[in-house]
Amino acid sequence: MMSAHAMAHATAWESLFRAQVAVVRHLAADDVWEELTMKEYDVLFTLSRGPADGLRLKELNTDVLLSQPSLSRLVDRLVARGLVERRAVADDLRGTRVVLTDDGRALQRRVGRRHVASIDAALGSALSADELTTLTDLTDRLRNHVASLPAAARTTSTKEPS
């Protein structure tokens, strides 16, 4: 037995997930990723949006769907290509800030322009301007909600055994 609410949740999530897969698949096929993989672009993009003095690995990791070790090595590769730099964090000798270099920023902009055009072509006239606004609003709220949740939960049983 599944409650109607749980069902609506599962349905909405599946639709969202499948839509994401379809769009990513389409965007991936575009000739925009010769210099940067999507994940690499994601990192540069996130950095380009963040504060001028960069972001810590931990912070980057909340936006990029990659394990901490994988992200660490992805950043290694970007450093090797001169697109980002690792710098020290004031007051915390463990941490690392990741900062865009001029080359990195330029590349992000170059790829970003083409990527945006690609997105525009992919979404086309599927949704009206109002619908796009609604979609943005709903997904933003969904993200904020989930991000505010206490990490992991035991979902084996719906009811706690008292």
Added chain:
Amino acid sequence: MMSAHAMAHATAWESLFRAQVAVVRHLAADDVWEELTMKEYDVLFTLSRGPADGLRLKELNTDVLLSQPSLSRLVDRLVARGLVERRAVADDLRGTRVVLTDDGRALQRRVGRRHVASIDAALGSALSADELTTLTDLTDRLRNHVASLPAAARTTSTKEPS
């Protein structure tokens, strides 16, 4: 220069993408993936929804975000575990149908139940029933639109040279 429409597209896509990342991250942390990775579950789930005589690899591949070779090997592993079988396709000796075994179906259901509970817990009260319906509708339409597109496009220039 970017048109307002292209901007709305890019914004909506980013929100959708980030929401997906946040939810996947949350769901991945749940103790539901001991027996099956998310991608393996995705394959079993897709099969459980499809026709009784299974799906071809090509068809599976449209739903699962994985390259054809990777999917082929993922299916290898599922076969090795006795969760699916490969069968011949009538009228096409190249093809392979992938069919759920009883064990595979049972496992999908078992994991699926817990996964649905996990989704329910994750989405919580973020959106109202109406909003969930709206989100489902918008993402469904988005997916159908993108799926109907002619594969890859050159997006370097916005205007076709006549």
Added chain:
DNA sequence: CGAAAGTTCATGCGTCTGCATCTACTTTAG
């Protein structure tokens, strides 16, 4: 019909990924 082109899936291979763990610090608490 028969050759060329296209499709479906599998496989070799180098790279990327995640898990577990380690190091180096920072924070908490006795």
Added chain:
DNA sequence: CTAAAGTAGATGCAGACGCATGAACTTTCG
């Protein structure tokens, strides 16, 4: 202050992934 616990990030390693390509068909077209 010091020991224990916690946190940030790096690294060894086995396994998974994608790209390029191969093998076995099927379809198209002269």
